[in-house]
Amino acid sequence: MMWDALFLSRLQWVWVVSWHILLPALTVGLASYIAVLEGLAFYTGNALWARISAFWTRIFAVSFGMGVVSGIVMPFQMGTNWSRFSDTTANVLAPLLAYEGLTAFFLEASFLGVLLFGRKLVPPWVHFFSGLMVAAGTLFSTFWILSVNSWMQTPAGFHVEDGRFFPDDWWAVIFNPSFPYRYIHNVTAFYITTGFVVLGVAAYLLRSDRSPVEARVMMRMSLNLLIILVPIQMIVGDLHGLNTRTYQPAKLAAIEGRYDTAARAPLTLFGIPDDAAGKMKYAVEIPALGSLLLTHTVDGEIKGINSFPVDERPPVAIPFFSFRLMVAIALLMLFIAAAGQILRAFGRLDTATWFLRLCQWTAPLGFVAVIAGWMTTEVGRQPWTVYGLLRTAQSVTPSLTGTDVAISLSLYMLVYLIMFPTGIGFMFGIIRRGAAEDSLGPAAVEAGRTTTPYIGQSGD
Amino acid sequence: MWQSLVPIWTAILAVGIFIYVALDGFDLGVGILYGFVEPDQRETMMSSIGPFWDGNETWLILGGVGLLAAFPLAFAIIIPAVYFPILIMLLALVFRGVAFEFRFKQIHLQRFWDGAFCGGSAVATFAQGMVLGSFIQGFKVEGRVFAGSSFDFATPFALLTGFALMFGYTLLGASWLIVKTEGGLQSWARKAGHISLVGVCVAIAIVSIWTPLASPAIMHRWFDWPNRLILAPLPVLTIGLAIYTWRSLGRDDELTPFLASVGLFLLSFLGIAVSLWPMIVPGKYTLMEAASPESTQAFLLVGTLFLLPVVLFYTGWSYWIFRSKVRTGTGYH
Numbered sequence: 001m002m003w004d005a006l007f008l009s010r011l012q013w014v015w016v017v018s019w020h021i022l023l024p025a026l027t028v029g030l031a032s033y034i035a036v037l038e039g040l041a042f043y044t045g046n047a048l049w050a051r052i053s054a055f056w057t058r059i060f061a062v063s064f065g066m067g068v069v070s071g072i073v074m075p076f077q078m079g080t081n082w083s084r085f086s087d088t089t090a091n092v093l094a095p096l097l098a099y100e101g102l103t104a105f106f107l108e109a110s111f112l113g114v115l116l117f118g119r120k121l122v123p124p125w126v127h128f129f130s131g132l133m134v135a136a137g138t139l140f141s142t143f144w145i146l147s148v149n150s151w152m153q154t155p156a157g158f159h160v161e162d163g164r165f166f167p168d169d170w171w172a173v174i175f176n177p178s179f180p181y182r183y184i185h186n187v188t189a190f191y192i193t194t195g196f197v198v199l200g201v202a203a204y205l206l207r208s209d210r211s212p213v214e215a216r217v218m219m220r221m222s223l224n225l226l227i228i229l230v231p232i233q234m235i236v237g238d239l240h241g242l243n244t245r246t247y248q249p250a251k252l253a254a255i256e257g258r259y260d261t262a263a264r265a266p267l268t269l270f271g272i273p274d275d276a277a278g279k280m281k282y283a284v285e286i287p288a289l290g291s292l293l294l295t296h297t298v299d300g301e302i303k304g305i306n307s308f309p310v311d312e313r314p315p316v317a318i319p320f321f322s323f324r325l326m327v328a329i330a331l332l333m334l335f336i337a338a339a340g341q342i343l344r345a346f347g348r349l350d351t352a353t354w355f356l357r358l359c360q361w362t363a364p365l366g367f368v369a370v371i372a373g374w375m376t377t378e379v380g381r382q383p384w385t386v387y388g389l390l391r392t393a394q395s396v397t398p399s400l401t402g403t404d405v406a407i408s409l410s411l412y413m414l415v416y417l418i419m420f421p422t423g424i425g426f427m428f429g430i431i432r433r434g435a436a437e438d439s440l441g442p443a444a445v446e447a448g449r450t451t452t453p454y455i456g457q458s459g460d
Numbered sequence: 461m462w463q464s465l466v467p468i469w470t471a472i473l474a475v476g477i478f479i480y481v482a483l484d485g486f487d488l489g490v491g492i493l494y495g496f497v498e499p500d501q502r503e504t505m506m507s508s509i510g511p512f513w514d515g516n517e518t519w520l521i522l523g524g525v526g527l528l529a530a531f532p533l534a535f536a537i538i539i540p541a542v543y544f545p546i547l548i549m550l551l552a553l554v555f556r557g558v559a560f561e562f563r564f565k566q567i568h569l570q571r572f573w574d575g576a577f578c579g580g581s582a583v584a585t586f587a588q589g590m591v592l593g594s595f596i597q598g599f600k601v602e603g604r605v606f607a608g609s610s611f612d613f614a615t616p617f618a619l620l621t622g623f624a625l626m627f628g629y630t631l632l633g634a635s636w637l638i639v640k641t642e643g644g645l646q647s648w649a650r651k652a653g654h655i656s657l658v659g660v661c662v663a664i665a666i667v668s669i670w671t672p673l674a675s676p677a678i679m680h681r682w683f684d685w686p687n688r689l690i691l692a693p694l695p696v697l698t699i700g701l702a703i704y705t706w707r708s709l710g711r712d713d714e715l716t717p718f719l720a721s722v723g724l725f726l727l728s729f730l731g732i733a734v735s736l737w738p739m740i741v742p743g744k745y746t747l748m749e750a751a752s753p754e755s756t757q758a759f760l761l762v763g764t765l766f767l768l769p770v771v772l773f774y775t776g777w778s779y780w781i782f783r784s785k786v787r788t789g790t791g792y793h
Contacts, residue, residue, distance in 0.1 A: 061561065062561050062565075065514070065557060065558060065560060065561045066557075066558060066561075068514045068517065068557060069553060069554040069557035069558060070554065071521075072517060072520060072521055072550060072553060072554075073550045073554070075521055075524050075525050075528070076524060076539065076546055076550060078528070079524070079528070079535055079536065079538075079539025079540065079546070080539055080540060080543050080546055080547065083535075083536040083537070083539060083540045083605065083606070084536070084605070086528060086532060086535055086536045086539075087532055087533060087535075087536035087604055087605075090528050090529065090532030090535065090536070090752060090756075091532065091752045091753055091755075091756045092756070094525060094528040094529035094532060094752070094756070094760075095529050095756055095759050095760040097525045097528065097529070098522070098525045098526055098528075098529045098760055098764075099760070099763055100525075101518065101521050101522045101525055101526075102522070102763065102764060102767040102768065102771060103763075103767060105518045105521060105522075106515065106518055106771040106774070106775065107774075109514045109515035109518050110515055110774045110775055110777070110778040111774070111778075112514070113510075113511035113512070113514075113515065113778050113781075113782070114511075114778060114781060116511070117510065117511050117782070118511075118781055118782075121781055121782070122781060166753055166755070166756075167753075167755050167756055167759065168755075170759050397540040397543075397605075397606075398605050398606075398607075399540050399541070399543075399605065399606045399607060399608060399609065399610065400540070400543070400610060401609075401610070404543060404544075404610040407544075408543070408544075408547045411547065411551055412551070415551050415554055415555065419554060419555075419558050422558070422562060422566070423558065423561075423562070426561070426562065426565045426566075429565065
């Protein structure tokens with residue numbers, strides 16, 4: 001049956017994690033950006049940095065709050081809907097999740113309070129330090145959660161006993177073969193996502209003349225970041241792909257849309273995958289380029305999906321299309337980053353309306369790319385939760401009925417469809433008010449949260 | 461199969477869950493009480509928990525993930541068995557969490573977000589109480605999986621513990637407000653504390669009578685000789701502390717009611733532990749049987765022994781930074 005507990009649980013996971021991943025995609029980069037701004041404010045004493053920091057801190061507060069509440073949902077999903085997965089893998093994976101909580105969540109939560117509410121209560125260097133700690137917390141969190149995800153893709157450092165995983169070598173578990181690539185690829189993606197948000201918001205503020213001084217600075221900062229990170233990301237992405245070829249050949253075949261094994265394989269630019277027939281329809285191909293890109297030789301062999309047993313093949317369509325979407329976005333990003341630098345060199349950056357408008361419209365590109373990349377890697381891992389070892393169908397909670405999950409999924413959809421558009425609306429509201437009206441006064445520090453702040457003992 | 465780390469992990473997890481209950485208990489309790497005050501007091505109440513709530517909720521994640529790491533079998537059985545209470549708790553926490561931000565930004569929808577904050581706090585608390593009740597009663601287990609239905613949680617006992625926890629958290633919330641506020645709101649919180657305390661005492665009494673009657677094992681645990689003598693201090697202390705809490709709520713004393721309320725929670729917590737020990741899946745698996753292998757527990761213990769004190773230190777530090785009272789109308793505008 002189609003609408004059974006397994007299928008609905010997978011949909012539910014997609015729903016809760018897709019919304020959740022949008023928030024770290026912004027907050028990881030924003031936390032580092034705020035830490036840099038706080039540092040500049042602390043060392044130069046220039047109020048401009050503090051104004052920009054206060055502006056982004058207000059947006060950060062909204063997104064972080066939504067990230068916390070949608071994040072609490074995640075570990076419980078593993079128990080409610082994926083209890084067999086939990087029982088089978090916990091010996092190896094659960095300590096990594098616990099370390100995420102211990103190293104990251106408390107750090108973020110405690111120091112965020114000081115960052116948001118404490119500018120008047122602590123010395124300036126402590127405020128800056130809090131910004132650094134929040135940023136460190138987001139990076140620690142990404143480290144552990146991606147280690148867990150990478151282990152599911154390329155498991156290592158374990159043995160199997162009574163159908164459950166047992167750890168042998170923690171170093172091998174944490175730094176499993178795909179982890180370094182995935183971590184760097186992901187953090188870079190989050191930074192780039194934030195870079196495009198900052199760029200787009202700055203372009204908007206500049207065009208609507210809300211806080212042009214701050215906007216110009218933001219724009220230059222993000223363009224400097226992007227011209228370095230976007231090319232790096234393309235190289236890292238390539239290395240990540242080579243790693244996938246070694247460890248997850250079936251996923252790679254799906255990404256490439258390659259059904260039959262071939263040496264001197266063409267690069268399929270586009271086509272309509274047909275899993276039932278086992279071939280790519282209407283394929284548009286460039287000869288030999290597929291082998292060249294993936295094996296870095298013209299005659300390199302690329303394994304086709306048809307060479308895998310039928311019950312070990314991922315569906316081709318989603319990884320195939322989402323990967324192409326991600327790459328297309330990367331190319332567009334490279335164009336924008338380069339165009340921005342060229343305009344800047346000619347002194348036209350602040351007046352090129354077409355470019356500012358383009359930046360505004362492409363501000364959410366990073367989020368689309370993050371979701372596309374995540375779809376590629378997760379759907380490409382199917383039909384496994386632990387690649388080659390534990391099937392998705394054997395991971396689901398056995399006591400669940402389709403009705404149970406239909407109820408829970410509907411409620412998650414209802415609540416998220418209220419919460420996320422509202423939160424995004426608030427962020428737009430904050431952006432519309434601009435960064436200029438903020439002074440270094442407490443109104444900015446309070447982040448719009450409350451007009452009843454804490455009174456410092458000294459200030460009583 | 462003896463594992464020397466199991467007692468240590470049992471202790472760490474017990475402490476972690478208790479810290480969660482005490483800390484998120486007070487902010488959920490403030491959330492419930494929020495619906496019962498005049499609108500002009502609400503901002504003060506929200507400010508009294510503003511810098512703390514997300515740190516407090518972090519202990520919930522740590523409790524869940526800690527259970528998964530130290531006793532994975534228990535996690536894999538208990539969480540599916542309370543599928544709907546967990547679902548309701550999570551959604552209620554989502555609503556309540558975003559209300560902190562949203563209520564100040566959508567003034568025209570302030571009534572809605574006020575309702576979301578108060579209702580979310582109440583529903584999350586009730587759901588947690590139902591999880592507790594279902595846990596005490598035990599689950600239908602076959603092999604390593606929960607074998608009942610997702611609706612098994614809905615029992616009269618679970619309803620009782622749901623309401624019991626609501627009274628418990630409002631007691632914590634009211635005594636937190638006594639610490640953090642002054643004037644009219646503080647006097648109101650003293651009254652709210654008295655009412656909540658009555659509810660807590662009634663609930664503790666009913667649970668204490670109900671559980672031994674429903675479970676012969678719990679009956680033997682408490683009333684066999686010499687357990688009867690050894691365990692007698694627990695109920696006696698509880699009665700004494702309840703009276704002490706009542707008095708401190710009425711006195712001109714700001715911190716004692718909160719500490720006494722936490723003490724009442726601690727004694728109730730110990731009472732449940734005595735009833736269930738050494739089971740982690742009541743009626744089925746002991747702590748030893750549900751434990752993860754020593755290599756897992758050791759790996760996590762090394763970091764935990766180092767990190768947990770650090771976490772406690774800066775959690776305490778952020779409470780210290782925001783140690784003063786919140787006041788209405790004295791904000792910097």
